[in-house]
Amino acid sequence: MRVTMATMSRNYNDAIDALNTLQTPYAVIEARRQAGLRPDAQSVKEMRAYLARIGYSSHDLDRLNILHVAGTKGKGSTCAFADSILAHYRKRHEIPKKSGLFISPHLIAVRERIRIDSKPISEELFAKYFFQVWDMLEKSRAAEDVVALGTKPIYARYLTLLSYHVFLQEGVDLAVYETGIGGEFDATNVVDRPVASAISTLGIDHVFVLGHTIEEIAWHKAGIMKSGSPAFTVEQAPSALRVLRERAVEKGVDLKVLNIDSRLKGVQIRPDADFQKKNATLAIALVETALSRLDRSFASSPEALPQEFVDGLEQVVWRGRCEIKLEGKVVWHLDGAHTVDSLNTAARWFSGQCVERTGPKALIFNQQGRPEAINFLEGLYNATKSAADGSSFQHVIFCSNITYAGSGYKKDFVNRQHDPEAVKRLTQQHAFAEKWALLDPSANISVCSSIEEAINRVRDVGNTVGEKETVQALITGSLHLVGGALAILEGDDAL
Template identity: 45%
Template sequence: MDMSNYPAAVAILNSLQSNAATIAQLRASGHPDYSLALPEMVEWLAQAGYQPRLLDKLNIVHVAGTKGKGSTSAFISSIVGQYLSPGRTRQPIRVGLFTSPHLRFVRERIQIDNMPISEPHFATQFFQLLHKFKEDKRPMYFRFLTLMAFQTFLQENVEAAVVECGIGGEYDSTNIIQKPVVTAITSLGIDHESLLGHTLPEIAWHKAGIFKPGAVALTVPQPAEAMAVLQQRAQERECKLVIIPRHPQIESGQVSLGLAADYQKTNASIAVASASALLKKMGFSQVPDLVSNPAAALPKEFIAGLQKVRWPGRSEVRAETSTNTMWFLDGAHTVESIELSTQWFITETKKQGKDIPRVLIFNQQSRDADKLATALYDMASKTLGPRPFDKVIFTTNKTYETHGYTPDLVSNNTDNKSVEDLTVQDQLARTWGHLDPTAAIEVCRSIDSAILRARSLNATAATAESSQRLVLIIGSLHLVGGALEVLENAANNTLER
């Protein structure tokens, strides 16, 4: 087989996903026993030809949390990336970034120097690792990609790596890291209850599992019940937990961020502290100590990193001039993140003036979709009134109506029957109809259909004063990723014509 065959690599990788029945069984079992998860990861790492101690050379920043861990990881990597310049007196750093989930392409999860690895590079790394396991004893999807990221970073001589946890921390596949330089925990909330517990203290216990003796331990302000657990776990792990407030230059807006929402200021602040601790450990003595002095002036490299960061699908705004549409995209899968994302949309749309038609496209296929949709309505209606959207569209995460999912966006852990029957979408329509009986509601089978309807419906709803239209695409990152795929293809087709 061609070792650089990316489509073949993605097809085999997709076969390693847990199916919907397995996921449902795990959720129904209450709190699964994950005590063997890390020993299994260590064994797989050994089969791949590495020992956990080899990961120490990567100078890892390990990031956990409920909200903002991906954005925080991107901020850190972008800041460290500003120290890559060959003109520096010391050897430039190579920085690796491992995050999940991806939006459009699975190779987005593994980045070198803030760029996703290429298709041939991904495929080569994939098959190289695949051949080290027996066919009936291969690691599942996320575990495989975690091992592949470490393999890639080691082979590419990465000197600093930012690694985002998948779920939790204590038993997460990434927690085979023994000696991180920095451990950072972003804002905590209720999520993955069947795996992590139903209360903030339970969830905080899992997230704090990344703390290690000797590593810098950072977090942002948290609810008291969560903070108490983090403090206790830090003490048990023989590390001092430092709470990082918003940096004054970031809070005031003196430093603009590549990710615009207000809540990103919290993520950016813990990111600058994390980057500071990492770079100082690596010998950059001129970098200020933003852990012991979190209000110290930011170096120009830090400011550039914060401004240049790009993290698609997170508080992202795209203008489509051909249809005079502004698309607002944000992945949000907890009540807290839905509320923050909705507030961001409201703040941004206020800048556009009054009487501009608003459309919502929403889906959350595998979590409590009704609860999230209700939280979205409650937040939006406080400011925008009892009918916050002129049109509400509920869609599946299927990318295209004619040919289904693109290969990188295939999700085998979704119940296909519920997708085909529009079970979740029909229920969401009923829920929203109860919240707003005057709402114009529509259900679509695919993301491209939902986007087509948003364009056409906005055009007919536009007032005489303004032909502009505002569309909020929010919920599952699978939805946001598929929407970006559709919008990108539409833009490319327009350019080609």
């Protein structure tokens, strides 16, 4: 059904309902997959057309002084670190006047993706600007030779378009942008003159869109590098780094490969691991580059980080990543992880947190619509199993990403991109359960139709443990799962 001005009102829930109509249905995605159709240069051309349709050009985006970040692992953390550093710098120096942050996906509410001064924009502001963009797309005849009149970009691209409108209208003068998938053909890549770009650690992910090799993936990620703008990366697999360097030469870009910043010694980075210090290193380089342009009084020191940088790094808030919540007899550990490497990292972090605690361990896991995720489980098991008896989690629960047992998805979590029959039948979850049973026959394995049901099962285990024990529960895999869990643990409106 096409949503029109006549069929909608104008509040936040209405905006989310309208936004959800822009999701590409599973049947269409599958047809494209079967036909081998992938995003190409036309995707960016269409985004430029939609940008023109709401009254902007890529030149207007220069006012946002964008820091652009791509990567497979750590790009979200890099963006969060950069945004937090900017927040602390702004408090003391009033520069930038306003900062923006655009990320994906969201954890609890869609408006989390668009933040001003580190805070998700309000429901009222989201709805106001959402419908302004909606109406302009309905009425404008700009670029009709590229996109049909009255059409709108798909879900993620619409939100990208909306973020530009929000930030420009609200006077943001420095914005951090996380790419969605890839880089070269990503919706965010209409930015022609970023202040700087960064590419975090690369790995294998989104293979249908980006390719099956690290070299193909590196080619896509390198697409955000722009002539005239410095670019940064960290240690990569040799073949990936070779591709990044080749593309930098092609684009005339000065690409710097950074070791972990020596000034991080003594800074409390969480978790205290090299992968996170690499993300912090990229954030430091991005912000130093930006402040060198925006603040004439700013001067970086090779000896020590400014206190604002230290505070930003140590006090960063990045929900759903290495997060711990205490609830009665359950200690919840939440860490979104969508690749083999990131899951292994999550497992090692969890195991380290459990060393000095007693009580059973429980796992809640899902990766919807990704058959290859079944191969992630062995690494997760090996990273958490006991050296004494080979056991891992005593309780293992595989659930769908449906939020509530009774009412289904929270509006912000509606996802039409997965096979509805597979979700209904819990096809992937049963496959996960069978795999885990082979890995650890002693585990108590179950399948649940909702996140709420899975959480309640762990709570039930908590009611049976001894007085000095707690259940050590890890919720990992899909960020949609982690976000849904946080919504249940903290209430619908928690952000």
